[in-house]
Amino acid sequence: MIALLALESCDQRFLSPTVGNPRVIFCEMCHGSKPSRRALALEWIATGEVDMQRRTTVYIQSAQHRRDPTEQRMDELPVSTSRRLPRKSGATRKASPYERLKQAIMSGELPPGEPLVELALAEWCNVSRTPVREALTRLEQDGLIQRNDRGLIVRESSPEEILDIYDTRIVLESKAAAVAAERRTSIDLVAMRRAEERAHRVDTDDPHALAERNREFHRTVWRASRNESLIDLLERLNLHLGRYPATTLAYPGRQDTSHVEHHDLVDAIEARDPETASAIATRHFTAARDIRLRLWESE
Known part of the structure; x- marks a missing residue:
């Protein structure tokens, strides 16, 4: 079998025929003194040139001076001896049935109440029924789909559910704000201020961008x-x-109010004032809940 030696110390890659278990060899000198090269080697693995499930990692002291006589440079070997060609850097991974179905539910492409039939979904995802069945199981665990007397459907919306979600969110977000005020670092403050500014500058005519920048801020x-x-x-x-x-940010006046609340929240966190931070977060998400209920009623 062919073993791939990532000898980054001399910027060369080798294919080495070995007996027994194939090995991936990194230069210990690079690992110890050149972290960036070590990262490149790991990136090489991530692109698929090396299957780490079938190989073990071995370190050597000097890649440049311990080349086995049987080794050949990659460009000296016939193309037919190469076990695997590197993937193109621009190659994109195909979305799994779980990711594709989740995105369809989140975007509304699969609306609330939509029946979910394995065979039809398998054809839509261009896969067999087994990965679709596994994806549906995960989505049911996530709470995005549910069972009724007809089988699996996309979970339906209700005002009761909106209240449940937001009541839970108010508790969690207020707690997160309070703990952030106690544990934040100066780097956290920089991240929050930058996210706050990006949320303020976003195009108000783009609801998707509004929501994305808002999520980005709260994640900080x-x-x-x-x-x-x-x-x-x-x-x-x-x-x-x-x-x-x-x-909810598309609701008249909500974007401006939200920006003020974001600013006040970061001020409270910066001042290490957990009580004020918690109160601001509670007020912020209570207002969001009330607007969400109005939006649901107007649909």
Whole structure:
């Protein structure tokens, strides 16, 4: 079998016929003194040139002076001996059935109440029924689809659900703001200020951009809390909110009010005032809940 030696110290790549278990060899000198080259080697693996599931990693001291006599440079070998060609840098990974179906639900392409039939979805995703079945199981666990007497359907919307989602979000967001005020760093403040400014400058005629910049800002607050459990819960809650594509920021006057609240929230976090930060977050998301209910009633 062919083993691939990533000898980055001399900027050469080798293919080495070996007996037994193939090895991926990195130069220890590069690993110890050239972190950037080590990163390049890992990127090489990530692009698919090396299958780490079938190889072990071995370090050597000097790649340049320990070349085995049986080794040949890659460009000296016939093309037929190359086990795998590198992927093109611009190649994109095909979306999985789970990702494709989730995006269709979030965008409204698959509307609430839409029946989800395995065979039809498999043809739509151009895959067999097995990965579609697995994707539906995950989506049901995420709460994006549900079962009724007809089978699986996209989860339907209701004012009761909006209240449930926002009541939970108010608790989590206020807690995240309070913890961020206690744990934030100066770098967190820079990230929040920049996200706040980007949200303020966004084109108000682009609802998608408004929503994306708003999510970006609130994620900087979550990250400042340094509470992974809290962040995970908030991300999962975002999946449910994603089924309501209309953004509350498009509501008349909401964008300006939201910007003031964002600014005040960052001020409270900067001042390490958890009580004020929590109160601002509670007020901010209570207003968002009320607007969301008005939007649902007008649909």
